[in-house]
Amino acid sequence: xxxxxxxxxxxxxxxxxxxxxxxxxxxxxxxxxxxxxxxxxxxxxxxxxxxxxxxxxxxxxxxxxxxxxxxxxxxxxxxxxxxxxxxxxxxxxxxxxxxxxxxxxxxxxxxxxxxxxxxxxxxxxxxxxxxxxxxxxxxxxxxxxxxxxxxxxxxxxxxxxxxxxxxxxxxxxxxxxxxxxxxxxxxxxxxxxxxxxxxxxxxxxxxxxxxxxxxxxxxxxxxxxxxxxxxxxxxxxxxxxxxxxxxxxxxxxxxxxxxxxxxxxxxxxxxxxxxxxxxxxxxxxxxxxxxxxxxxxxxxxxxxxxxxxxxxxxxxxxxxxxxxxxxxxxxxxxxxxxxxxxxxxxxxxxxxxxxxxxxxxxxxxxxxxxxxxxxxxxxxxxxxxxxxxxxxxxxxxxxxxxxxxxxxxxxxxxxxxxxxxxxxxxx
Numbered sequence: 001x002x003x004x005x006x007x008x009x010x011x012x013x014x015x016x017x018x019x020x021x022x023x024x025x026x027x028x029x030x031x032x033x034x035x036x037x038x039x040x041x042x043x044x045x046x047x048x049x050x051x052x053x054x055x056x057x058x059x060x061x062x063x064x065x066x067x068x069x070x071x072x073x074x075x076x077x078x079x080x081x082x083x084x085x086x087x088x089x090x091x092x093x094x095x096x097x098x099x100x101x102x103x104x105x106x107x108x109x110x111x112x113x114x115x116x117x118x119x120x121x122x123x124x125x126x127x128x129x130x131x132x133x134x135x136x137x138x139x140x141x142x143x144x145x146x147x148x149x150x151x152x153x154x155x156x157x158x159x160x161x162x163x164x165x166x167x168x169x170x171x172x173x174x175x176x177x178x179x180x181x182x183x184x185x186x187x188x189x190x191x192x193x194x195x196x197x198x199x200x201x202x203x204x205x206x207x208x209x210x211x212x213x214x215x216x217x218x219x220x221x222x223x224x225x226x227x228x229x230x231x232x233x234x235x236x237x238x239x240x241x242x243x244x245x246x247x248x249x250x251x252x253x254x255x256x257x258x259x260x261x262x263x264x265x266x267x268x269x270x271x272x273x274x275x276x277x278x279x280x281x282x283x284x285x286x287x288x289x290x291x292x293x294x295x296x297x298x299x300x301x302x303x304x305x306x307x308x309x310x311x312x313x314x315x316x317x318x319x320x321x322x323x324x325x326x327x328x329x330x331x332x333x334x335x336x337x338x339x340x341x342x343x344x345x346x347x348x349x350x351x352x353x354x355x356x357x358x359x360x361x362x363x364x365x366x367x368x369x370x371x372x373x374x375x376x377x378x379x380x381x382x383x384x385x386x387x388x389x390x391x392x393x394x395x396x397x398x399x400x401x402x403x404x405x406x407x408x409x410x411x412x413x414x415x416x417x418x419x420x421x422x423x424x425x426x427x
Contacts, residue, residue: 017316024080024296028053029334031081031291039093047331052290054325060281061318065311073274076309082294087141088242092235099228106286108239109279115247116275126248130414132360133374137381137410139354149343164340171198171344198341207338216332222288238408247275253295260304369424373417381410
């Protein structure tokens, strides 16, 4: 029996599926929390965002597992909220609110579907040097958010206190312990386990309040257009760029899955269907209030390590996630996680994203041309995003596109430089 046809019993499916859920759930908590905090929304609305994000992730996993007629990859993948979207989402929510985010997300997802339909025609715009620069910048752009959370959350009474840093460092130390000194499920679940340790310590120190959990309802269905929807040209352009970039990153995750689990390259049908499936779920997220989706790299690692590719495992995982999405008490429980715990648990994730970008740069070749492209693109992205008012006297469209999101800036600059700079002889 080949690896691709490997089957498992029904009794094995649940624990294997639960392992995948454990690995992806942190992202589905973190991304809505960061976006909701930046947008200043209420806890009730944040619960709705989390529920919608989980619900749409479950739909996406089912699309991939049961894909038909070019929709879905038919690959063993887990989908969750995409960390790469955070810088753009937080930039847009500050200028256009949640309705503007969801309107731009809807258009961006539609463009993402078009990318899936004809991705080979635009693939030349995203060679390794461009995607590597983007991934590196994504990691760098998230550091500030993680550190602010570790310090207690900007503007909170805890901010900068010894208690906040104590809890954050205990959480971080626990993540490092599980990831570096343990094996198997403990190693794979290091971020979640570190979060649990930090959560227990925070609860002992009186930093956790369960009042809202007790008051939350048991079952609640998704609410279409709860946040409304609006369309801003600048927000749409920003979101389209990151959706296109995310599609290219998804291609890399699909390729990693087929290479590691099946010892072959992904087919054009799998890549196209995978991109389409992810963006359909992101479009649904725009309707229900969830964050955009992406293929979870940590779950790709689980598939490659375990060689378990049976569709039953991923269907069960999707059902577990969907049940969680329909229970507000669980979403409220996630919201009791103190920010220092969340920051301590996720800063290693953000760090690994940046280091992935470094590895990609190395693989692309550290030639003078590539160093010029990446160095200038990353410098402008990081520098401009940290210089308020740099585009103050420019048209509104330019201010919206280039005045906040590092990801948009790095992608735009890297693509342009890659197109206009002369190719080196060895290329």
